Amino acid sequence: MPKVLISDKMDPKAAEIFRARGIEVDEITGKTPDELKAIIGEYDGLAIRSATKVTKDILDSATNLKVIGRAGIGVDNVDIPYASSRGVVVMNTPFGNSITTAEHAIALMFALARQLPEADASTQAGKWEKSKFMGVELTSKTLGLIGAGNIGSIVAERARGLRMKVIAYDPFLTEERAIEMGVEKVDLDTLLGRADFITLHTPLTDQTRNILSKENLAKTKKGIRIINCARGGLVDEAALKEGLDSGHIAGAALDVFVAEPAKESPLFGTPNFISTPHLGASTTEAQVNVAIQVAEQMSDFLLSGGVTNALNMPSLSAEEAPRLKPYMALAEKIGSLVGQLAHGALSSVAIETEGAAAELNQKPITGAVLAGLMGAYSDSVNMVNAPFLAKERGLDVREVRHDREGDYHTLVRVTVRTDKGERSVAGTLFGDNKPRLVELFGIQMEADLIGHMLYVVNEDQPGFIGRLGSLLGEKGVNIGTFHLGRRQAGGEAILLLSVDGTMDKAFLDTVRALPGVKTAMALEF
Secondary structure (H helix, E strand, O other): OOEEEEOOOOOOHHHHHHHHOOOEEEEOOOOOHHHHHHHHHHOOEEEEOOOOOEOHHHHHHOOOOOEEEEOOOOOOOEOHHHHHHOOOEEEEOOOOOHHHHHHHHHHHHHHHHHOHHHHHHHHHOOOOOOOOOOOOOOOOOEEEEEOOOHHHHHHHHHHHHOOOEEEEEOOOOOHHHHHHHOOEEOOHHHHHHHOOEEEEOOOOOOOOOOOEOHHHHHOOOOOEEEEEOOOOOOEOHHHHHHHHHHOOEEEEEEOOOOOOOOOOOOOOOOOOEEEOOOOOOOOHHHHHHHHHHHHHHHHHHHHHOOOOOEOOOOOOOOOOHHHHHHHHHHHHHHHHHHHHHOOOOEEEEEEEEEEHHHHOOHHHHHHHHHHHHHOOOOOOOOOOOHHHHHHHOOOEEEEEEEOOOOOOOEEEEEEEEEOOEEEEEEEEEOOOOOEEEEEEOOEEEEEOOOOEEEEEEEEOOOOHHHHHHHHHHHOOOOEEEEEEEEOOOOOEEEEEEEEOOOOOHHHHHHHHOOOOEEEEEEEEO
């Protein structure tokens, strides 16, 4: 009989489900790391919330552990790479608190519009300052959604019920899905310039960090009101403070902060600023939902091998996994490359296989492509939930098998369509089963996709390689691999090189300043 430890306070329904499914369960909460290490070795499953930190030390002691289930979304308290190396599956419940979080965003929007916290404090202090608290109506106002996934779509539905006009920015939102949601799809600058209220519903990634930066906040109309119940770091808190002090921003409400718990902040005490202590998921219903879901998911895995919402494991049978593993690694890298390089709003993706890859189960390959592609825009994406996220955003996904024999024994090609046009990338497996890029945007070139890479598009002119090499030397950037390709002599050329270490914006700006450079980007694999 499998045995599960619930180490954080959780709704009793979780333990009830484990026992009903024939799984032994212990509810032991509040243990120190050393106390947890002493007992974790006897358990097959560990059900947690945010309090338990599943570190390398804990995992080293968890000699029988097979699965970790997080009742909630965030898994920053779990060392996922090390759990993977130990063969431990990590699951979460990403959709159990969607309605609760959406409702909290709507509640904060009302609170901002009518200055409810200030009016409450004033009235309870014995004042009657009716004329001081002149609010605004939500009806006929324009709500700008940054992120139109599961939670964003619920907010849109609620806002439309309030007779608000809803516009949305999301790279994965298609025109068809936007029509279905009853929102207008716009680019970010348009949203910033038109919205009366902005609410954020996107994960924190390199692409979304400080998406409401000082520069972008300056693009908003005077009197904007901003709500963030998603992730700390999406809004530049210092710039938000400046905007509130200047009066350009009429109000802001944050449920999340860059540093949590946020026991002090320059924003605290600022007029027209509302804060709550990360309450997005804090309702009775949400806590019950995530407890039920994590117990059911873990039970399915321990009893039958079923995998749902895993962050580090695809839905594969034991027989398929060894053969598919290198193909999925290739697919994920190719998807990641095109995701990092494709500009504009995505509307469709085609995954083509030929040769040996065409003879395999296509779903894991497609899942790996989508995980790589969408991982450029979102966190907690894997081969299990990536197809769902793509469908949720209305992304048209096509799988195409080719019986033809090409130049390579196996080939995976990924073509994405955006409002800027099509982009296509192809890769293969060499004899060592290592992924290798063989075609990039119609240009033939071979490259390993590893670590930190510099991508440059330039005019094919004599002396460019020397100038770039000199610049890299001056900046102390060491080159690992160097790959070139071009459409024709004197035309457009592409350079991909791996470097030892990350590249900051200042360095990339110096590369872009070189004569002949059209584009320069840092890529991560």
